[in-house]
Amino acid sequence: MAVEKGDINAAGNPVPDLKNEILRLKKEKGAVIMAHYYQPAEIQDIADYIGDSLALAQIAAKLQNAEIIVLCGVHFMGETAKVLCPGKKVLIPDLNAGCSLADSCPVDSFASFVAAHPGHTVISYVNTSIGVKALTDVLVTSGNARKIVETFPKDAKLIFGPDRNLGNYINSVTGRNMVLWNGACHVHEEFSAEKIAELKKEHPEAKLLVHPECKRPLQIMADVVGSTAVLLKYAIESDDKEFIVATESGILHQMQKSCPDKTFIPAPPNDSTCGCNDCRYMKLNTMEKLYECLRTEQPEIIIDAEIAEKARKPIERMLELS
Ligand code: CIZ
Numbered sequence: 001m002a003v004e005k006g007d008i009n010a011a012g013n014p015v016p017d018l019k020n021e022i023l024r025l026k027k028e029k030g031a032v033i034m035a036h037y038y039q040p041a042e043i044q045d046i047a048d049y050i051g052d053s054l055a056l057a058q059i060a061a062k063l064q065n066a067e068i069i070v071l072c073g074v075h076f077m078g079e080t081a082k083v084l085c086p087g088k089k090v091l092i093p094d095l096n097a098g099c100s101l102a103d104s105c106p107v108d109s110f111a112s113f114v115a116a117h118p119g120h121t122v123i124s125y126v127n128t129s130i131g132v133k134a135l136t137d138v139l140v141t142s143g144n145a146r147k148i149v150e151t152f153p154k155d156a157k158l159i160f161g162p163d164r165n166l167g168n169y170i171n172s173v174t175g176r177n178m179v180l181w182n183g184a185c186h187v188h189e190e191f192s193a194e195k196i197a198e199l200k201k202e203h204p205e206a207k208l209l210v211h212p213e214c215k216r217p218l219q220i221m222a223d224v225v226g227s228t229a230v231l232l233k234y235a236i237e238s239d240d241k242e243f244i245v246a247t248e249s250g251i252l253h254q255m256q257k258s259c260p261d262k263t264f265i266p267a268p269p270n271d272s273t274c275g276c277n278d279c280r281y282m283k284l285n286t287m288e289k290l291y292e293c294l295r296t297e298q299p300e301i302i303i304d305a306e307i308a309e310k311a312r313k314p315i316e317r318m319l320e321l322s
Pocket of ligand 1: 127
């Protein structure tokens, strides 16, 4: 049951009007709220900035007046903001909001993988821990991976981690032969090509929008493969009226808001009862936690200064090349 203003919470205190309290605290503390497209709809609606991880990093790098950044997303996004804004307090509503893809690439194992490929340039997807970023030459997001990989000669020796599906996709469109780390995202790996094919029969006019973290068969079936920002832009600019969307469900909120006259159908996962096109980490953030985070200025992202310095270089290189 939804908790509403006027209700009494478990501690016996009145429940605050969360939206107004968040806006009040934000103003009082000179805070900026940034939200990823995969956040719950009500958090997207209250944010100052909404975007993919590239846009959020670009905005964080340019923020002048904010004292506090509340990054409503997952932990690695908060770390990226902290590296780019070392003088600001960076908060995240739930410190447990991790990332299955980042977890699929432990720092020690990645260090051994890099050591086993001497002479290779290390390209990492931004969905990695700060430790993996510190081992990386240049970071990419799904929005700029192709462009950045194409800045390297065709025969350059490249390592790409941690997402094997994005890596495969970039190899296929750039003609590169990057050595891939074998990692994946629990949401994007779950979409079922068979169920999507069935859905396409029911909606023959629908365009299939696929995130490159999905498996190869989906990439091949897709009308468009792209980052959240690319898929959103396509949906807005297209004359088509119906879309099947194979990425985390949070993006459907912006799609529907931007295109109220169009229909967006979430792509079905293998197990239709699992709710697995909701990222369990992204959805840990709630309005209650956002309010508490602004009130208490906790939890805060803290990064070791030496690692932050090492991670800054590949992040800045990505921003220069984007
Ligand atoms: O890089 C991001 O923001 C993610 C996780 C997805 C996307 O394509 O925007």
